[in-house]
Amino acid sequence: MSIERFLDNSISSWMAGDGEHSDIVMSTRIRLARNLNGYRFPLAFTEDEAHKIDQSVSATLLDANEDLEMNFSSIQIKDLSELSRQVLVEKHLISPKLANSPMTGSALISDDEAVSVMVNEEDHIRIQCLFPGLQIQEAYKQADTIDRVLEKELSYAFDEQFGYLTSCPTNTGTGLRASVMMHLPALTITKQMNRIVTIISRLGMVVRGIYGEGSEALGNVYQVSNQTTLGKTEEDIIADLQSIAEQIIQKEREARNALLKHSANTLEDRLYRSLGTLSYARIMTTEEAAKCLSDVRLGIDMGLIEDVDETILNECMVFMQPGFLQQYAGTTLNTSERDLFRAKLLRERLQKGEKTKTKGENSYDV
Amino acid sequence: MICENCKQRPAKVTVTQVHNGEHFERHYCEVCANSLHPFYVEYKHDPLSLHQLLTNWFNHTEQQPMQQVQKKVPLECEACGWSIQRFLDEGKFGCASCYNSFREQLPTVFKRLHNGNVTHVGKAPGAFGEKLAVKKRIEEIRLQMKEAIETEKFEEAALLRDEVRELEDKLAAGGEETHVD
Numbered sequence: 241m242s243i244e245r246f247l248d249n250s251i252s253s254w255m256a257g258d259g260e261h262s263d264i265v266m267s268t269r270i271r272l273a274r275n276l277n278g279y280r281f282p283l284a285f286t287e288d289e290a291h292k293i294d295q296s297v298s299a300t301l302l303d304a305n306e307d308l309e310m311n312f313s314s315i316q317i318k319d320l321s322e323l324s325r326q327v328l329v330e331k332h333l334i335s336p337k338l339a340n341s342p343m344t345g346s347a348l349i350s351d352d353e354a355v356s357v358m359v360n361e362e363d364h365i366r367i368q369c370l371f372p373g374l375q376i377q378e379a380y381k382q383a384d385t386i387d388r389v390l391e392k393e394l395s396y397a398f399d400e401q402f403g404y405l406t407s408c409p410t411n412t413g414t415g416l417r418a419s420v421m422m423h424l425p426a427l428t429i430t431k432q433m434n435r436i437v438t439i440i441s442r443l444g445m446v447v448r449g450i451y452g453e454g455s456e457a458l459g460n461v462y463q464v465s466n467q468t469t470l471g472k473t474e475e476d477i478i479a480d481l482q483s484i485a486e487q488i489i490q491k492e493r494e495a496r497n498a499l500l501k502h503s504a505n506t507l508e509d510r511l512y513r514s515l516g517t518l519s520y521a522r523i524m525t526t527e528e529a530a531k532c533l534s535d536v537r538l539g540i541d542m543g544l545i546e547d548v549d550e551t552i553l554n555e556c557m558v559f560m561q562p563g564f565l566q567q568y569a570g571t572t573l574n575t576s577e578r579d580l581f582r583a584k585l586l587r588e589r590l591q592k593g594e595k596t597k598t599k600g601e602n603s604y605d606v
Numbered sequence: 607m608i609c610e611n612c613k614q615r616p617a618k619v620t621v622t623q624v625h626n627g628e629h630f631e632r633h634y635c636e637v638c639a640n641s642l643h644p645f646y647v648e649y650k651h652d653p654l655s656l657h658q659l660l661t662n663w664f665n666h667t668e669q670q671p672m673q674q675v676q677k678k679v680p681l682e683c684e685a686c687g688w689s690i691q692r693f694l695d696e697g698k699f700g701c702a703s704c705y706n707s708f709r710e711q712l713p714t715v716f717k718r719l720h721n722g723n724v725t726h727v728g729k730a731p732g733a734f735g736e737k738l739a740v741k742k743r744i745e746e747i748r749l750q751m752k753e754a755i756e757t758e759k760f761e762e763a764a765l766l767r768d769e770v771r772e773l774e775d776k777l778a779a780g781g782e783e784t785h786v787d
Contacts, residue, residue: 280685280686280700281699284688284700326627326628329626336627384729391732392732397702398730398731400726400730400737401709401726402705402725403728405705406699407699408697409698409712409719410719412705412716412720413723413728444720467720467721468719468723469720470723470726471721471724471725471726473727474728562628575631
């Protein structure tokens with residue numbers, strides 16, 4: 241399996257838009273952090289250690305392809321161009337930390353891109369499962385299966401008091417970070433997000449904008465995840481996140497209904513203006529594109545906009561990012577060229593029925 | 607060049623943003639620059655990073671100044687040479703043995719990070735899992751034993767006591783041989 245398919249194909253299975261509550265929950269992510277006995281953590285280890293860890297983890301997982309009924313491809317990060325790394329980061333298949341690591345490290349990615357095992361990121365092993373919609377249990381089950389396969393062959397760093405030992409004390413214990421990516425436009429428009437963020441942070445959970453920097457949430461997309469990893473079982477962490485996610489979904493639905501009831505015309509006008517901008521604009525910054533995509537997606541979810549498919553937000557948020565645009569263009573682009581290209585890409589995406597393939601080998605499937 | 611934001615006034619301020627390791631330059635007029643980026647502060651680290659929090663906690667919780675605290679604590683991890691000071695500075699451990707080296711200090715840190723929790727209760731890898739399961743079983747039996755004694759069911763209590771002994775022997779013999787369902 242070649243790396244090209246992971247780079248060219250902008251659609252991962254998590255963007256498919258199915259799964260429960262997929263009108264609000266875009267995706268669910270589970271991450272398990274694990275380390276091996278006998279080697280220092282990546283922050284302190286040598287290249288020799290890095291190499292040995294990479295070899296044994298990769299070999300163990302590739303050997304288990306049959307047992308797992310999955311097919312993993314191993315990608316050496318060092319072998320990738322800077323642009324290729326950026327594309328994998330933008331698809332959430334690897335982290336920026338792994339992409340920029342000077343040491344030997346790799347990513348083992350399943351064919352459907354739902355599972356990615358990073359070797360020598362902040363910890364020796366990071367198992368990540370990305371599922372569409374709200375599927376916390378399912379994603380955890382998948383991660384747990386892979387964890388069990390690895391622990392049979394590898395000796396994990398574990399302590400009876402502290403649990404799984406990780407490089408960062410915020411992950412110690414279960415090493416589990418469960419998160420849901422939610423599209424919350426109505427709560428944002430009605431200015432309820434600040435209040436919700438405050439309440440959730442008191443419950444051992446964190447909310448942050450996933451694409452924006454700091455607290456700014458690009459495209460009204462927020463990530464809710466557990467903060468606590470010690471003193472709670474995996475099942476409790478998952479159940480708590482599930483319950484909070486369900487409550488936020490409920491609040492978002494109420495806010496959507498309230499908007500429709502009290503300001504339907506203003507709302508419809510705003511959403512259609514955004515559709516117009518996406519369909520015709522010639523220059524499009526990331527910020528404006530994210531805002532318009534969020535509006536259009538809201539329009540689709542509320543039945544106000546009918547002839548656009550609902551995967552548009554999930555997909556376009558990924559492929560309008562700098563790395564993808566350049567991959568698509570087949571050349572490097574400066575900021576203003578990217579804005580032109582982004583506008584072009586979005587226009588094409590919105591034109592129904594027309595082929596959206598470019599010349600040459602770079603293409604993206606819709 | 608005109609301002610990217612208002613597209614009216616001439617651009618006089620260049621704002622450089624770093625996102626995913628990539629530098630973006632934006633050109634704004636003074637009016638827009640002030641409203642979009644009111645603070646000209648360059649952060650060397652995250653605005654409020656973990657290591658800052660860790661350092662602050664230690665300073666607040668320990669009544670003595672930092673130097674005195676350091677004297678009581680093992681200064682370095684034997685396995686990797688990571689010092690407690692380095693742990694506080696970077697907010698990260700150097701290796702798994704650091705947990706053992708700094709064991710005494712860690713509950714203070716974990717309490718703050720994990721809602722007051724200091725002990726792992728989740729799953730454990732194979733060998734550990736079996737050991738832990740045995741220990742848990744022993745505790746359960748002890749509780750049953752206590753109940754049996756209180757209700758004067760001494761024969762049952764004796765049986766339970768034998769079961770505990772057997773399990774304890776297994777634990778002492780080494781975790782590998784114990785198999786508990």
